[in-house]
Amino acid sequence: MNEQQQTLWQFMSQQSDKLLMQTLQHIGLTFISLIIAVIIGLPLGIWITRKKQFSGIILGIAGVLQTIPSIALLGFMIPLLGIGVKPAIVALLLYALLPIIRNTFTGIDGVDASVKEAATGMGMSKWQVLSKVELPLAMPVILAGIRTATVINVGVATLASYIAAGGLGEFIFGGISLNNTNMILAGAIPAALLAIIFDFLLSRVQKLNFKKIKTATAALPVLLIIMASFYFIPSAYGSKLIAGFTPEFMGRQDGNLGLRSKYGLKINPVVISDAVMYKAAYEKQLDVISGYSTDGRLKAYNLVVLDDDKKIFPPYYAAPIVREDALRRFPDLEQTLNLLSGEINDVVMTELNYRTDYLHQSPERVAEDFLRSKSLLKPARGGNAGVVRIGSKIFGEQYILANIYSLLIKGYTDHDVSTKTGLGGTNICFGAMENNQIDLYPEYTGTGLLAILHPPAKIVDALIADKDKTYDYVAKEFEKKYNIKWLKPIGFNNAYALMMREKKARQLNIKTISDLKRYLESKN
Amino acid sequence: MIQVEHLSKHFGAVKAVDDISFEVKEHENLILLGTSGCGKTTTLKMLNRLIEPTSGGIRINGEDVLKQKPEELRRGIGYVLQNTGLFPHYTIAENIAIVPQLLKWDNKRIENRTAELIEKLHLSTDQLKAYPNELSGGQQQRAGLARALVADPPILLMDEPFGALDTITRSKIQAEFKELDELKKKTIIMVTHDVQEAFTLGDRICLMDKGKIIQIGTPAELLFKPAHDFVKDFLKEQRLQLEFKAVKAPQPPEGGAFELDGAIITADVSLWWLLEQLKFTKAERISVLDHEHKKVGSLGFDDLMSAFYQYQSHSAHE
Numbered sequence: 001m002n003e004q005q006q007t008l009w010q011f012m013s014q015q016s017d018k019l020l021m022q023t024l025q026h027i028g029l030t031f032i033s034l035i036i037a038v039i040i041g042l043p044l045g046i047w048i049t050r051k052k053q054f055s056g057i058i059l060g061i062a063g064v065l066q067t068i069p070s071i072a073l074l075g076f077m078i079p080l081l082g083i084g085v086k087p088a089i090v091a092l093l094l095y096a097l098l099p100i101i102r103n104t105f106t107g108i109d110g111v112d113a114s115v116k117e118a119a120t121g122m123g124m125s126k127w128q129v130l131s132k133v134e135l136p137l138a139m140p141v142i143l144a145g146i147r148t149a150t151v152i153n154v155g156v157a158t159l160a161s162y163i164a165a166g167g168l169g170e171f172i173f174g175g176i177s178l179n180n181t182n183m184i185l186a187g188a189i190p191a192a193l194l195a196i197i198f199d200f201l202l203s204r205v206q207k208l209n210f211k212k213i214k215t216a217t218a219a220l221p222v223l224l225i226i227m228a229s230f231y232f233i234p235s236a237y238g239s240k241l242i243a244g245f246t247p248e249f250m251g252r253q254d255g256n257l258g259l260r261s262k263y264g265l266k267i268n269p270v271v272i273s274d275a276v277m278y279k280a281a282y283e284k285q286l287d288v289i290s291g292y293s294t295d296g297r298l299k300a301y302n303l304v305v306l307d308d309d310k311k312i313f314p315p316y317y318a319a320p321i322v323r324e325d326a327l328r329r330f331p332d333l334e335q336t337l338n339l340l341s342g343e344i345n346d347v348v349m350t351e352l353n354y355r356t357d358y359l360h361q362s363p364e365r366v367a368e369d370f371l372r373s374k375s376l377l378k379p380a381r382g383g384n385a386g387v388v389r390i391g392s393k394i395f396g397e398q399y400i401l402a403n404i405y406s407l408l409i410k411g412y413t414d415h416d417v418s419t420k421t422g423l424g425g426t427n428i429c430f431g432a433m434e435n436n437q438i439d440l441y442p443e444y445t446g447t448g449l450l451a452i453l454h455p456p457a458k459i460v461d462a463l464i465a466d467k468d469k470t471y472d473y474v475a476k477e478f479e480k481k482y483n484i485k486w487l488k489p490i491g492f493n494n495a496y497a498l499m500m501r502e503k504k505a506r507q508l509n510i511k512t513i514s515d516l517k518r519y520l521e522s523k524n
Numbered sequence: 525m526i527q528v529e530h531l532s533k534h535f536g537a538v539k540a541v542d543d544i545s546f547e548v549k550e551h552e553n554l555i556l557l558g559t560s561g562c563g564k565t566t567t568l569k570m571l572n573r574l575i576e577p578t579s580g581g582i583r584i585n586g587e588d589v590l591k592q593k594p595e596e597l598r599r600g601i602g603y604v605l606q607n608t609g610l611f612p613h614y615t616i617a618e619n620i621a622i623v624p625q626l627l628k629w630d631n632k633r634i635e636n637r638t639a640e641l642i643e644k645l646h647l648s649t650d651q652l653k654a655y656p657n658e659l660s661g662g663q664q665q666r667a668g669l670a671r672a673l674v675a676d677p678p679i680l681l682m683d684e685p686f687g688a689l690d691t692i693t694r695s696k697i698q699a700e701f702k703e704l705d706e707l708k709k710k711t712i713i714m715v716t717h718d719v720q721e722a723f724t725l726g727d728r729i730c731l732m733d734k735g736k737i738i739q740i741g742t743p744a745e746l747l748f749k750p751a752h753d754f755v756k757d758f759l760k761e762q763r764l765q766l767e768f769k770a771v772k773a774p775q776p777p778e779g780g781a782f783e784l785d786g787a788i789i790t791a792d793v794s795l796w797w798l799l800e801q802l803k804f805t806k807a808e809r810i811s812v813l814d815h816e817h818k819k820v821g822s823l824g825f826d827d828l829m830s831a832f833y834q835y836q837s838h839s840a841h842e
Contacts, residue, residue, distance in 0.1 A: 118609025121574055121681075122623050122671075123599030136613050 011182040018171075023190050025166035028231020029085070030153040030194075033092035035224050037149060041097050042142070045104025046130065055105060062098040070095070070159045071275060078163065078276055083244070083285045085231070088157075088165035095156050096149035103145025107138030139217060140206050147202035154195040158187070162273030164244055164280075168194075170271045174247035183251065240520060241287035243269035244277055249290040254464070254496060256290075258312035265517045278303065287504060288516065293497040294346055294397060296353030304505050305346075305497040307512040313496040314460075315467035316446035318397075319489040320405065321478065326439035327485060330388060334487060336412045337405060337440070341488035343374055349397065349492040356396040363396065367403035377407065383414025391438035392421040393429050397494065401442040426451045434482060444494060448474040448486075467493070525550040525711050526571070526679070531580035533566050540566045542735035543580070550678075553712045555726035557719065563735040564715045568681055571713065572601045584679065599626055602672030602710075606684040608664045610656040616667045617652040623675045634674075641670045644706060662693040673706055680707070682714040686721065698724055703790075719762055723769040724794075731755060743770035768796035771835045774823065779815030788817070795832050798823070 012019055048055040065073075070091065077087030111134050119133045135142075161169030171187025174180070205216045249255035250271055259265040267288065272280065274291075281289045282301035291298070293305050320337045327334055344352070352370060355361045371377035388409050392398035399421055406417045420438055423429040426447055432438045449455065449463065449470055455477075463470045475486040498513055510516050526548040533541040541563040548554045556564035569575040571582060573594045582589040589597060610619050617638060624634045642652065645666045656664055665685065672680060686694045701707060702725065716722055722729050723743045730740040731754075739751040747763070747770045750756045759766055773795050776782065782789040782798065785805045789798070798810060802825060812821040 112607075112609075112612075114605050114607040114609040115611060117574065118603065118605055119611070119622075121572060121598055121603035121605070121609070123595045123597075123626055124622075125595050128626075133611060137611075 008182045008185050012186050015171075015186060019186060019190065022166060022168045022170055022187070023194070024230040026154070026157050026168045026191065026194065027227055028229065029088060029092060029157045029160055029165060029167055030150065030198075031224050031227035032231060033089045033157075034096055034146070034150055034153055035221075035228055036089065037093040037096035037100055038146065038224075040093070041100030041145075042104055044097075045101040045142075046108060048101070048105055049108045059098075059102055059105070062101050065094045066098045068094075070156050071162060071273070074159065074163050074273075075276055078279055078283065078285070082283065083163045083165075083272060083276065083280045084270070085160075085165045087163055088160040092153050092156055092160070096153050099145040099148040099152070100142075101145075103141050103148075104138065107141030107145075108134045110141065111137045136214070136217075143202060143206045147199060147206065150198045150202060151195050154191060154198060158191055161247065161271050163276055164270035164272040164286075166271070170247060170250075173273075174251045174271065176247075180251065241267065241516075242285070243267045243288040244272040244280060244286040245269045245290040246274045246277065247271050249496065254312060254314050259498075259513070262310050262312045263513055263517050265513065265520070267516075267520060281499070281501060284501070288498055288500055291497055291499050292494055294349040294353055294492055294494040296350060296355070296357035296396065298350050298499065299354040300358040302502050303499045304502045305499050306505070306510065306516060308495075308497065309512040309514050311465040314446040314449070314464040315470055315493050316444035316495040317467055317471060317489045317491075317493050318401070318442050318444050319471070320401075320440050320487045321433070321443045321448075322440040322485050322487060323433060323436065324479075324483040324485055325436075326388070330386060330413070330415055330439075332413050333388065333409070333415070333440075334485075336408050338488050339376060339408055339412070340404060340490055342491045343376075344491045346492045349494070352400050353397050356400060363399035363403045366400050367407055370400075371404060371407055378411030380407075380410040381414055382410075384416055385414040387416045387418050388440070389438045390417060390419045390421075391423050391429055391432055391441035392419070393426065393441070394422040394424055398442055401490070405440070405442075433484065442490070443486075445470045445474055445489075446495065448478065453477050453481075525552075525585060526713070527581075527583040528567075528571075529581045529583075531567070531570060531582065532578045533563075533570060533575060534578045539735045541570070541577075544732075544735070544737050545580075546730055546737060546740055548711055548713060550711055551709060553714070553725060553727040555722040555729045556713065556715045556732060557717070557722045557726075557729050558732040559717060562732040564717075564732050565683055567732070568683055568713060568715045571681055572598050572603060599623060599675070600677050600679070602675075602677040602680040604668050604672045604680065604682040604685045606687045608656070608668035608688075610664060610668055610671070612656055615653055615655055616647070616659070619656065619667060620652075620671045620674050622671065627675060637674055638670070641674060641706075644704065645670050646700070660693075661689050662697055665689060665697060669701075678709075678711060680710045680712045682712065684716055685714065687716070687718070694721075701725065719759060719766065720769070723766050724796075731758065744772075746770075765796065767836065768799065768832060769794045771795045771832055773798050774827070774831045776812045777814045777820060780820070781813050781817065782823075783811040783813055783817075783819070788813075795828055799825070799828055802828075 044058060048058050073091045073094065074087060077090055081087040081090060115133060115137070116129060119129045124132065157167050158169035158172055160167045161173055168187040168191045171183050172191070175183030175185070175187060205220070208216055245256055250269070251257070256269065259267075272286070277286070277289050278291065278295070278297035278301050280286045281303060291303070297303070298305070322333065322337070352366055355366045356363055368377065390402050390405055392402035402419055402421050406419055409415055409417050420432065423432055429441055430452055433441065445467070449460065453474065459473075463473055471486065471489060478484045478486060498516070500510065505511070508519055510519055528547070529545050530543050531541060531545070532539065532543050544567065556567055558564045566575055570577045571589070573589065577590070610616075611622070614622070620638050620641070621634045624637065638652070642649070647663065647666055647670065651659060651663060651667075656667065659667065665688075669685070686697060689697065698721065714725065726743060728740060728742055729746055731738045731746065733754060739746055739755050741749070743766070746755055747759060747767055750759075771794060773782070773791070773793055776791050781791050782793070784801050785807055789801065802810065809822040809824045811819045812823060814820045
């Protein structure tokens with residue numbers, strides 16, 4: 001425990017520059033969007049107290065906006081506003097609107113009718129009734145709304161890092177991807193503290209008496225603007241090409257750290273979610289991104305992979321892994337599965353992924369079309385000599401492979417097949433295999449090495465550059481430890497890769513990561 | 525001073541006020557009396573245009589109210605509400621200063637006028653700095669009255685001003701109200717559903733039902749010359765007490781007054797009022813004074829009662 005605290009403290013002090021920058025960005029994002037939300041929400045809330053027939057619609061719309069998942073909302077924003085701070089602010093302000101509109105409405109509506117009548121009866125104009133009576137009396141309720149909105153915004157602002165708007169989410173999501181508790185806490189604790197502090201301060205403002213609330217209401221806009229300006233303190237990126245990496249890639253040795261140490265690449269990337277990164281590259285919001293080499297979006301968005309000429313990305317060659325007892329039970333299984341060996345290279349796999357992920361064709365159909373094109377498709381024999389259980393992880397490529405294997409087994413053997421697709425991540429899928437719930441699933445050499453075997457760093461370093469050595473090592477160790485056999489590799493390598501828009505890469509004549517480095521360092 | 529002509533207010537199909545006409549003379553105290561939903565409050569609120577009439581006209585000093593700017597009209601008419609309508613976020617002093625500030629008085633003038641008023645209304649200087657919720661119901665009502673009176677408007681509209689007070693506080697404030705110099709120079713229109721209050725405070729009473737005026741007249745006229753069975757029924761339960769209230773005391777010589785325990789009582793009071801004073805002070809007789817405040821006679825309980833019976837038999841024979 002003590003050690004854990006110490007290391008967290010060490011991590012935070014080590015990263016104090018970054019932490020301060022992210023915290024300032026976080027506060028800035030929260031308050032910029034809050035100010036805009038107040039500027040929009042307050043008049044709207046007042047307006048619907050005057051036009052009650054619209055109150056249902058307006059509050060309904062604001063309510064619906066709040067139910068849109070934040071990631072989806074951020075996704076919608078990209079075609080309209082690109083990535084970075086603009087869409088983040090718009091998304092945050094949409095979430096902040098509901099509490100502000102609703103509380104303004106409730107607060108003003110709740111002002112004692114006889115007080116309003118007295119104000120009018122004494123000869124106050126509509127504007128005077130609003131500014132001298134209704135707003136001051138509704139202020140505690142309106143402030144409660146702003147308080148709620150602030151706390152919501154501090155929370156949602158963590159997601160801003162998905163679209164390269166910075167904030168404490170960079171640490172949180174980086175930490176989750178890298179399973180680095182200290183990193184998660186270094187982002188989560190300050191974010192939680194911000195929420196608690198702002199909530200407390202605003203609760204104090206709310207409890208002030210009428211006299212002081214006047215001063216507070218006057219001081220609040222000034223304070224908000226100061227807070228909002230925090231966002232602009234950390235300087236923006238200043239590179240010729242804008243790079244966007246996933247939080248996971250940012251913190252990995254076989255990711256950004258390796259790019260820095262092995263290539264000396266200084267590109268100062270923004271942190272962005274995998275979900276929106278490819279699209280952002282396509283829309284010229286980003287020039288260089290970190291991705292997976294067989295991702296279907298490569299084809300969809302016309303991106304090219306830069307050659308990893310110094311071999312820092314470990315190989316992730318796919319191969320079926322099968323329980324030994326299943327191979328004994330189904331003697332013709334191995335040769336059937338090996339029919340696929342060498343048939344799918346990176347380009348083919350990317351194409352297949354493109355058809356499912358982007359053209360939304362079913363994995364069954366894609367698998368069938370592929371086998372037909374390779375003249376490997378045979379009609380199902382409808383045999384009943386036992387059932388082979390095929391598993392897959394929960395992404396498109398795995399579904400396609402599972403379907404291909406299923407068709408092959410049905411066509412070339414007398415066995416029947418049951419598929420258990422969508423088994424979450426590696427741990428779940430491999431766990432199912434260990435527990436004899438599935439007989440086989442497609443796995444990647446890099447995953448087998450780093451996520452399942454966890455060998456000491458020395459062994460990893462020795463193996464990582466060489467795809468054959470990695471394959472041999474995992475095959476041997478799986479046999480020994482789990483009685484699971486790696487069959488022949490399918491042919492493609494779904495590894496980390498740097499990629500650029502094809503046109504841009506051609507224009508700048510960048511083919512390899514070393515080319516990229518040379519370009520960045522030229523004309524500086 | 526105030527002329528209301530064929531005034532109507534319809535809310536959809538409901539005729540809240542249905543073609544009523546009446547007149548209020550200067551310095552008169554007219555009570556709009558009736559059960560809830562009879563249209564009395566709607567009538568009152570049309571006078572300062574808190575409610576816009578469907579049809580008809582209102583004139584104050586000959587000027588058409590409906591052609592004036594509502595805000596300016598209202599600044600010249602004092603308005604007192606049942607629940608005081610004091611601003612909870614303003615101190616009593618700030619509440620009283622609202623209309624003067626709208627009229628752009630300077631601070632000195634507001635201060636002087638406020639000091640003058642709170643003395644008349646028996647409020648203390650300390651209470652000026654208090655917020656409304658720190659005051660008792662009676663004190664709040666006084667503050668509400670001060671707020672309506674501060675700019676010295678010639679007309680005062682009062683919507684059940686004593687309705688929220690307990691019985692004891694109410695009669696005490698009603699008594700003060702009757703004695704207040706400030707109010708004697710005002711034309712007052714007051715809404716109430718309390719028959720006793722109407723008879724205590726009203727010069728004339730306008731009895732309304734279902735948006736129409738049933739009868740308008742002095743308390744005595746309503747009691748002794750009811751225009752309609754409705755009037756009789758409305759007053760039936762409290763008839764005896766009302767009669768005492770409706771009958772004026774035997775009048776002293778022109779310009780004179782009454783005196784009891786050293787306190788001067790104006791001549792224009794009801795029998796009921798004098799009887800109550802006798803009861804409270806436990807004195808035997810009330811002195812009758814002439815215009816120079818010299819004692820010219822006295823009245824005892826028996827004199828007051830015989831004056832009442834005389835009036836009653838007189839109006840019965842009429």
